[in-house]
Amino acid sequence: MSHEHVSYLELLARGAGTEAYDRPVLLARASGAGPEALAELEEAKQLALRVRAELEGRRRREAELSALFATAHDLAGLRDLDAVLRAIVQRARSLLGTEVAYLSLNDPTAGDTYMRVTEGSVSARFQQLRLGMGEGLGGLVAQTARPYVTDDYFDDARFQHTRTIDTAVRDEGLVAILGVPLSLGSQVIGVLFAADRRARVFEREQVALLGSFAAHAAVAIDTANLLAETRSALAELERANDIIREHSGVIERASEVHDRLSELVLHGGGVHDVADAVSEVLGGTVEFTEAGAGSARRAGGHAVREGDDWVAAVSAGGETLGALVLHGQPDLDPVDQRTLERAALVTSLLLLARRSAGEAEQRVRGELLDDLLDAPDRDRRLLRERAARLRTDSEAPHVVLAARIDRAAGDASETDAGGRESADRQRLWSAASHLAATRHGLASARDGGTVLLLPLGPGESAADLARQTARSLGGTLREPVTVGASAPVRTLLDRPDQVAVAYQEARRCLDALVLLHRSGQGAAAEDLGFLGLLLADGRDIDGFVGRTIGQVVAYDRRRGTELVRTLDAYFASGMSPARTKDELHVHVNTVAQRLERVGRLLGPDWQSPARALEIQLALRLHALSDAVTGR
Numbered sequence: 001m002s003h004e005h006v007s008y009l010e011l012l013a014r015g016a017g018t019e020a021y022d023r024p025v026l027l028a029r030a031s032g033a034g035p036e037a038l039a040e041l042e043e044a045k046q047l048a049l050r051v052r053a054e055l056e057g058r059r060r061r062e063a064e065l066s067a068l069f070a071t072a073h074d075l076a077g078l079r080d081l082d083a084v085l086r087a088i089v090q091r092a093r094s095l096l097g098t099e100v101a102y103l104s105l106n107d108p109t110a111g112d113t114y115m116r117v118t119e120g121s122v123s124a125r126f127q128q129l130r131l132g133m134g135e136g137l138g139g140l141v142a143q144t145a146r147p148y149v150t151d152d153y154f155d156d157a158r159f160q161h162t163r164t165i166d167t168a169v170r171d172e173g174l175v176a177i178l179g180v181p182l183s184l185g186s187q188v189i190g191v192l193f194a195a196d197r198r199a200r201v202f203e204r205e206q207v208a209l210l211g212s213f214a215a216h217a218a219v220a221i222d223t224a225n226l227l228a229e230t231r232s233a234l235a236e237l238e239r240a241n242d243i244i245r246e247h248s249g250v251i252e253r254a255s256e257v258h259d260r261l262s263e264l265v266l267h268g269g270g271v272h273d274v275a276d277a278v279s280e281v282l283g284g285t286v287e288f289t290e291a292g293a294g295s296a297r298r299a300g301g302h303a304v305r306e307g308d309d310w311v312a313a314v315s316a317g318g319e320t321l322g323a324l325v326l327h328g329q330p331d332l333d334p335v336d337q338r339t340l341e342r343a344a345l346v347t348s349l350l351l352l353a354r355r356s357a358g359e360a361e362q363r364v365r366g367e368l369l370d371d372l373l374d375a376p377d378r379d380r381r382l383l384r385e386r387a388a389r390l391r392t393d394s395e396a397p398h399v400v401l402a403a404r405i406d407r408a409a410g411d412a413s414e415t416d417a418g419g420r421e422s423a424d425r426q427r428l429w430s431a432a433s434h435l436a437a438t439r440h441g442l443a444s445a446r447d448g449g450t451v452l453l454l455p456l457g458p459g460e461s462a463a464d465l466a467r468q469t470a471r472s473l474g475g476t477l478r479e480p481v482t483v484g485a486s487a488p489v490r491t492l493l494d495r496p497d498q499v500a501v502a503y504q505e506a507r508r509c510l511d512a513l514v515l516l517h518r519s520g521q522g523a524a525a526e527d528l529g530f531l532g533l534l535l536a537d538g539r540d541i542d543g544f545v546g547r548t549i550g551q552v553v554a555y556d557r558r559r560g561t562e563l564v565r566t567l568d569a570y571f572a573s574g575m576s577p578a579r580t581k582d583e584l585h586v587h588v589n590t591v592a593q594r595l596e597r598v599g600r601l602l603g604p605d606w607q608s609p610a611r612a613l614e615i616q617l618a619l620r621l622h623a624l625s626d627a628v629t630g631r
Contacts, residue, residue, distance in 0.1 A: 081224040082117070085217060089119045089192070092213045096206050098194040099589065100174065103182075103217060104131070104138055105190035113138060113190070122577050122595035124607035126172040129165065136165040137179050138191040145188050147180040147211060149202045173197040173578050173588045180211045182218040192217060197588055271347050275324065278343045282336055284328035288314070288347060289478050290321070290427055303337045303344075305330070310337065312344035321348055325478070368392075369442035369453055372492070372499040392440055394493045396455045399462045399524075400486040400502040401469055402510045403432060404449030405479060406519040425449065431476040435469065449510075451503055453492075462488055462524040466509075470522030480520025484510030487525065548618035551601040563601075564619065566594040571616050575607065 028041050085103060093101035100120040104113045113131045121127050134143055140159040141148050150156040152175055154166070169177075174195045182190040192214040194202070271288045279286040303312040308330040314321045324344045326332070332340075368386050405424045425445055432450040436443035441454035454465060466485035473481040486502035486509070509525055526543070545553075552563045566584065570591070573579035577595065581588040598606065605611055 081220060084220045085117045086119070088213050088217050088220070089117045092192065092194055092210055093119050095209060096178075096194045096202075098196050099592065100172065100193075100195045100197070102193050102195075103190060104193070105182075105221075106133075106142065106188070113142065116190070120592070120596065121172060122592045122599075123168065123172040124575055126168045127607075129168045131165060132162070135160050135162050137177055138193070141179040141181050141191045142188045145181045145183060145186075147178070147207050149176075149178040149207065151176050151199050151201060153177050171576055171578065173592070176200045176202070178202045178207060178210060180207065180214045182214050182221070184218055184222055189218065189221060197592070274343055274347050278324070278326075278340065282326060282329060282332075282339065284326045286324055286326050286340075286343070287475065289323055289325055289476060290430060303332075303340045305332075310340060312340045314344045314348045367444075369444040369451065370446075372442075372453070373444075373446070373451070373503055374500075392442060392492075393455060395491055397488040397490050398441070398453050398455050398492055399465050399488055400499060400506045401452040401454060401466060401483050401522075402447075402449060402503065402506040403428060403452065403469065403473060403481055403483045404510060405477070406482050406514050421448070427477055428473065428481065431473050434476075435472055447507070451506070453499065456488055461526070462486065463522075463527045466522035466524050466527075468522070470520065474520060482510055482513050482519045483522035484508070484513060485522065485524040545618045545622050548614050549602070549622065552598060553622065555597070555601060561594070561597075563594055563598055564622070566591065567598060567615065568619055568623075570595065571612070571619070575612075 024041060028038060033041075089101045089103050093099075098120075100118070102118040102121060103116050105116045106113050107130075110130075111133060113133065115127055115129055118127050131138055133139060137148055137150060137153070137156075137159050148158070150158075153169055154161075154175075175198055177193060177195040179191045179193045181188045182192060192210060194206075194210055275286040275288050303310050303326075305311075308327070310326040310329065310332050312324045312326075314323055324340060324347060326340055329336070405428055425448065428450050429443065429445040432443040432452050435441075436452055436454065439454050441452060443450060443452045445451075452469065454469070456462070456465060462485040466483045469485075470481055470483040473483070484506045486505040489498055489502050492499065505525070509523060513519065513521055513523055526547075549564070549567075552567065555561060556563050562584075566580070569583040570577070570580045573583055577588055577591045581591045584591065602611075602615070606615065
């Protein structure tokens with residue numbers, strides 16, 4: 001075997017490119033080889049190229065089979081339909097070597113088609129595209145149930161062009177598109193696409209491969225639908241069995257709850273202990289509320305049904321103290337109704353016994369908080385002693401929270417609006433005082449609502465505490481309570497005047513939540529994005545920039561990339577990759593790759609209107625900060 005023949009085997013062994021196979025012929029010609037030797041080498045070269053093409057084809061088919069087997073394995077263990085569809089689209093894009101792949105599904109209710117999964121897309125307009133039935137290349141595929149391919153989308157007249165579709169395709173920069181149907185029987189439920197931002201020809205094998213992935217996607221969707229139907233049927237069967245078991249055990253439950261309530265009274269249990277005991281025995285969720293007795297107050301001590309809940313009034317001496325409300329058991333057995341009524345009677349006895357002590361402690365807690373807000377110059381030693389008696393840790397960081405029940409206009413007539421607001425303030429103060437006592441904090445009625453001073457738990461933020469407080473007070477009162485929080489106050493008594501400053505910040509945050517139509521929620525300034533910069537007493541600009549685009553800035557600094565500059569140009573160009581590449585003087589593929597990296601760093605919703613606004617502000621503040629510091 002000649003040296004040149006060995007060279008071809010070495011080229012095959014290391015998988016060299018096709019251009020390398022010309023080298024042995026060129027070397028032989030340069031060394032003066034005769035025509036016969038050159039002809040033999042040329043024949044050997046062609047044979048080696050055929051072997052290389054066969055090997056490449058086998059590798060490609062092995063990769064395709066491996067991807068199809070992996071997809072079949074995904075279907076066998078189907079748990080998350082979205083994850084399976086994403087994997088199918090990603091594998092299709094990789095094996096076909098396209099820049100973009102996406103999957104659309106038909107929406108029979110809306111009568112159109114929507115994007116379900118996209119991979120490689122950078123245009124928000126394209127990702128949110130909805131197509132009317134029969135429109136675009138996808139509509140043609142859905143109508144004919146056959147694959148369609150176009151080498152140049154905008155010059156292809158075989159399908160119906162619309163301004164909406166063409167604008168989105170142009171914004172994404174797509175040129176060549178292949179679409180294959182997702183079929184269940186004779187019904188087309190969607191289309192799987194592969195596309196490039198340059199003209200290209202899709203080979204027949206690539207069309208067949210994409211069709212195989214589309215078949216897997218259709219099976220995944222059908223399997224998910226069957227699983228959902230099966231789960232629904234099993235849930236109905238389980239509910240029927242629960243009803244049977246409930247009726248067989250109703251007498252045992254009544255006896256058990258009687259014994260537990262008696263034990264609670266003897267051992268000094270509280271209202272929530274009673275609610276927990278009844279919840280456990282009846283199988284639903286029981287809560288005590290100071291409002292909402294409603295028709296139960298007029299029912300003479302009997303439990304009544306209100307919607308899907310059962311309500312038993314808690315009253316004593318003609319005064320209604322609240323109600324026990326049972327959730328989650330709309331079809332309550334008559335014996336269990338009597339159980340709920342007995343629990344309401346026990347609750348009224350416990351409330352009367354503890355009312356005096358509770359009211360005294362609440363007044364003391366409110367007076368201490370009032371002094372911190374209104375008279376911070378009082379003797380700190382006395383303030384510290386009073387805090388210690390109430391088990392308030394004055395050295396721990398605390399948060400000031402402003403809470404209010406915000407009713408929509410027109411909820412009450414002019415004649416009873418004042419009385420309703422007064423009752424709301426009383427109920428809110430009572431619930432807040434109880435919450436403050438359980439958390440070793442303080443509470444006081446103020447400015448039409450309630451102010452609380454609560455300690456921060458380990459790893460807890462002001463925003464966490466605000467959300468927890470809104471949920472707790474709202475659950476107790478059975479209506480939305482809005483809560484605004486201040487930044488943490490590190491030590492209460494080193495500078496008592498800072499409590500009043502923090503209260504004003506909490507009130508501003510509360511007012512902002514109402515203006516943003518977020519009544520019933522809890523938040524601190526850090527939850528409100530750029531609006532939080534305006535509300536907080538300290539302008540934490542670096543914190544806002546870090547929370548918003550910090551990962552992108554850090555990536556640029558580590559890698560020497562230009563993601564921040566690309567984001568600036570992208571927003572300045574109206575979020576169009578095509579115009580962005582002109583601004584940056586780079587190829588559109590470079591823009592697409594950079595924006596795809598931004599999406600991985602900031603999350604898939606970074607182009608939504610709200611987040612895009614915050615990102616643009618953060619970019620401006622970052623640029624301003626760099627200009628000031630000279631970086």
